[in-house]
Amino acid sequence: MQGGMRNAxxxxxxxxILALDSxxxxxxxRWRDAAxxxxxxxxxxxxxxxxxGFDAVRQLSADRALFLDLKLHDIPNTVGSAIRALAxxxxxxxxxHAGGGAAMIAAxxxxxxxxxxxxxxxxxxxxxxxxxxxxxxxxxTGVGEEPRRQVLRLGRLAMQSGADGLVCSPHEVAPLRDALxxxxxxxxxxxxxxxxxxGDQKRVMTPGETARAGADWIVVGRPxxxxxxxxxxxxxxxSELAAV
Ligand code: C5P
Numbered sequence: 001m002q003g004g005m006r007n008a009x010x011x012x013x014x015x016x017i018l019a020l021d022s023x024x025x026x027x028x029x030r031w032r033d034a035a036x037x038x039x040x041x042x043x044x045x046x047x048x049x050x051x052x053g054f055d056a057v058r059q060l061s062a063d064r065a066l067f068l069d070l071k072l073h074d075i076p077n078t079v080g081s082a083i084r085a086l087a088x089x090x091x092x093x094x095x096x097h098a099g100g101g102a103a104m105i106a107a108x109x110x111x112x113x114x115x116x117x118x119x120x121x122x123x124x125x126x127x128x129x130x131x132x133x134x135x136x137x138x139x140x141t142g143v144g145e146e147p148r149r150q151v152l153r154l155g156r157l158a159m160q161s162g163a164d165g166l167v168c169s170p171h172e173v174a175p176l177r178d179a180l181x182x183x184x185x186x187x188x189x190x191x192x193x194x195x196x197x198x199g200d201q202k203r204v205m206t207p208g209e210t211a212r213a214g215a216d217w218i219v220v221g222r223p224x225x226x227x228x229x230x231x232x233x234x235x236x237x238x239s240e241l242a243a244v
Pocket of ligand 1 (some may be wrong): 019020021045125130131134167169189190191199201220221222223
């Protein structure tokens with residue numbers, strides 16, 4: 001699984017990741033099947049995994065590339081061991097918190113290299129500043145930076161320490177590309193098709209806008225899973241991406 005596909009002109013082709021945010025395996029399976037090939041990767045996170053366990057994760061992703069979004073954050077040895085323990089689940093993408101620091105990120109990368117077959121190791125993605133943080137919430141944790149500056153700081157640290165890419169909001173894509181160039185695989189939630197309800201996502205962009213800004217993958221959940229016709233909604237987003 002490569003991060004960052006290329007189109008026929010050598011440009012970036014942005015892919016669709018379907019977020020299956022449910023604790024119910026039957027519901028998640030319905031959403032997965034409705035989206036079909038429109039979504040190249042399915043994302044399962046803490047909710048599904050804690051509710052159903054890793055056997056259910058493996059069943060749901062048996063014929064799909066899996067983004068396992070567990071946002072690991074612990075001492076380097078524990079994160080490395082956890083990533084090695086996840087090898088039987090064969091994730092195509094994994095998340096860690098960049099705030100875990102350089103040694104933790106390096107340990108995560110080393111575990112990816114050691115425990116997965118060459119050419120099939122997961123894309124290691126770092127989460128920088130959760131979008132639930134504003135400047136005041138960051139200050140409460142002792143971080144005096146504006147969120148945007150902290151995103152760039154942690155993004156740079158993550159890439160220097162062995163991450164393959166970053167999870168970021170649509171509005172962070174262009175600044176991260178300016179600062180870090182083409183190397184990071186940028187995976188972007190908070191995307192809404194024109195006319196869709198924003199829900200609890202505050203600063204959204206459309207799939208086309210996010211692709212043009214330089215995203216490698218967009219992550220979309222409710223605009224597909226809660227649509228009257230999830231299959232049509234997934235196809236429409238995939239077509240919008242293909243047209244960029
Ligand atoms: O339903 P929706 O399209 O908002 O889902 C987006 C997915 O991306 C969810 O799984 C959510 O947890 C995740 N996510 C997010 N915003 C972030 C990081 C992750 O919405 N900043």
